Amino acid sequence: MMETLSPKTIDEVRGHVHRYAYDRSTIRPGIVHLGIGAFHRAHQAVVVDDLLSEDPSWGIVGASLRRPDTKDALAPQDGLYSLLVRDGGGTSARIIGSVVSLLDARRERDALLERLADPLTRLVSLTITEKGYCYNAVTSSLDETHPEIAADLADARNPSTAAGLIVEALRRRRNAGIAPFTVMSCDNLPNNGRVTARIVTDFAEAIDPALGAWVRTNVAFPGTMIDRIVPATTDADRAEALEMLGLEDRWPVVAEPFLQWVVEDRFNGRRPPLELGGAQFATDVLPYERMKLRMLNGAHSMMAYLGYLAGHEYVSQVVADPPFRRFIEGAWDAEIAPTLTMPPGVLEDYAAALMKRFSNPALKHRTYQIAMDGSQKLPQRLVGTIADRLRRGLPVDRLALGIAAWITYARGTDMQGKQIDVQDPHREDFVIAAGRALGDPEALLDNFLKLDRIFTEDVRNSRHFRRTLAAQYETLHQLGPAEAARRAA
Ligand code: CS2
Numbered sequence: 509m510m511e512t513l514s515p516k517t518i519d520e521v522r523g524h525v526h527r528y529a530y531d532r533s534t535i536r537p538g539i540v541h542l543g544i545g546a547f548h549r550a551h552q553a554v555v556v557d558d559l560l561s562e563d564p565s566w567g568i569v570g571a572s573l574r575r576p577d578t579k580d581a582l583a584p585q586d587g588l589y590s591l592l593v594r595d596g597g598g599t600s601a602r603i604i605g606s607v608v609s610l611l612d613a614r615r616e617r618d619a620l621l622e623r624l625a626d627p628l629t630r631l632v633s634l635t636i637t638e639k640g641y642c643y644n645a646v647t648s649s650l651d652e653t654h655p656e657i658a659a660d661l662a663d664a665r666n667p668s669t670a671a672g673l674i675v676e677a678l679r680r681r682r683n684a685g686i687a688p689f690t691v692m693s694c695d696n697l698p699n700n701g702r703v704t705a706r707i708v709t710d711f712a713e714a715i716d717p718a719l720g721a722w723v724r725t726n727v728a729f730p731g732t733m734i735d736r737i738v739p740a741t742t743d744a745d746r747a748e749a750l751e752m753l754g755l756e757d758r759w760p761v762v763a764e765p766f767l768q769w770v771v772e773d774r775f776n777g778r779r780p781p782l783e784l785g786g787a788q789f790a791t792d793v794l795p796y797e798r799m800k801l802r803m804l805n806g807a808h809s810m811m812a813y814l815g816y817l818a819g820h821e822y823v824s825q826v827v828a829d830p831p832f833r834r835f836i837e838g839a840w841d842a843e844i845a846p847t848l849t850m851p852p853g854v855l856e857d858y859a860a861a862l863m864k865r866f867s868n869p870a871l872k873h874r875t876y877q878i879a880m881d882g883s884q885k886l887p888q889r890l891v892g893t894i895a896d897r898l899r900r901g902l903p904v905d906r907l908a909l910g911i912a913a914w915i916t917y918a919r920g921t922d923m924q925g926k927q928i929d930v931q932d933p934h935r936e937d938f939v940i941a942a943g944r945a946l947g948d949p950e951a952l953l954d955n956f957l958k959l960d961r962i963f964t965e966d967v968r969n970s971r972h973f974r975r976t977l978a979a980q981y982e983t984l985h986q987l988g989p990a991e992a993a994r995r996a997a
Contacts, residue, residue, distance in 0.1 A: 541569070554606075601753060633694055692704075764871055769782065822872050847897060920938065980992065
């Protein structure tokens, strides 16, 4: 039987595979990461892996909040895993050692809270996806009606949400006279530092106003812009890891070569030297974040829905299809970039670099993966851009085609009537919106536009937008995605 990757077998890993240069027994845990999925392991954990030989006090304890699968796969490997980096030229492999232990929040809540409250823990980072924040963007506050938040508020000593866990840990630290940790969101949310500050402070305030006030004055919530394309791991990736390592890795992660991490320089106490792993510290991350969300993620979501409807499985196939490629370039150039303020030339270079990244044929990034959770993604990726343009009286045809493709996708059937397995926390609302429309496209669009967590009032009430959306929806349904993209480009 093939042996499994672990500290015991690490010396058997094939010679061409890179591996961490530090002695793992000297690493102390300084970071607790909530949401230890593939993205964290292919991004922040890699940067931390690069700095541990200089500063061994920033090992990562990775916690899974929802599913225990990462812990179950990696615990027997003592947290070791491989990162496969793919570009057109091939794949390189590297063993990452920065995740020093793993916890499953559901089964090991006490251990997780103890670790969070431990003075060694100085940074709590998060990749819990957009929906994990339970943030209501309409009221700019914690959604206290969210069932999981409501349950945590009712039993705040036994939390299971990110906000609840962080607040209970901060409460324990405050009682014990231990300085608070820094809380750093690494999710694709606009103003992720402020949103995280808000949900944590709101939660604390709701259970104890004094604790809320303490959190507000004492805890730092730096904003971040994080970027790396990380497709979900497949069995083919596992087979490739086995081949490259000469050992079994139960859960390798796959990524493109590109990695960017811009971090607002706002920490409680000493900050981790993330620059040693290529991160940049900045006083203001918002311009970077907005550029990334609107240009990269905005294009991603439009390609996901249009591409999926056109039968393309991967992003690289979408951009290899000329009408879609021109459509995305046109959307950047004519509709998205003009809403951003960057020094001259930056956006052109950024767009060109994005197109190269999207074209990476080795990456196999599925349109279906990006299409998930659209309700959580569209506001910051497309709707905000649309709102900015409407305010200035500018056309929004391409962005409206993106929304028309999303509505088509979200209603649950493609143009040939084939079912789509829509994954979204608001899926039920989509079923109702589509059901009530009884097949009438005008009613369908109206029903979807009423989803006020997604469409802000200015967009919902704009007659110009409504007309443009209807026109794009009609073209999409009469002529198909490629022709609609060609006409809009
Ligand atoms: C993607 C992102 O799945 C998605 O919604 O748009 O995960 C994207 O790959 C990353 O943000 C890239 O940094």
